[in-house]
Amino acid sequence: MKKIYIILVLVFFFDNSHAQNKSFPLPEIELKNTSGKLINTNTFNNHNGPIIICFWATWCKPCTRELNAISELYDDWIEETNVKVIAISIDDSRNFSKVKPYADGKDWPFDIYIDYNNDLKRALNVNFIPHTFLLSDNNIIWQHSSFFDGDEEILFQEILKL
Secondary structure, X not given: OHHHHHHHHHHHHHHHHOOEOOOEEOOOOEEEEOOOXXXXXXXXXXXXXXXXXXXXXXXXXXXXXXXXXXXXXXXXXXXXXXXXXXXXXOOOHHHHHHHHHHHHHHOOOOEEEEOOOOHXXXXXXXXXXXXXXXXXXXXXXEEEEOOXXXXXXXXXXXXXXX
């Protein structure tokens, strides 16, 4: 019985951690920037370039590893693909004030927003973080949850396909 449980857990993990290629529009949801100003996702624009949206939290170590890995390659990615990264924190209201100093301390060159009511998280069915989405023309064309070293290269290969 224990073996069956382990197999089911592994099937669930692999089923949810690998990329899914179902295309759908980014929902229009209000987020807050790190100054507390409301921003609607319909204003996300990269002048026909791809957008990466990364869901993260200050307490999530794999999220930090993912954003650090992307940050190290970001200048090259912009030069090659004109990509834009948007990092969306799902930290709760108690940790809202920690998001900006945390991101600034990491020196991440991304736009940082906070999904203060978890509305976007729910709309996109984000159950595990980190969860990364690739958008083209504000349509989600690829997504991936979890992070292991090297996943940033898989993401870059998906960008190159655009």
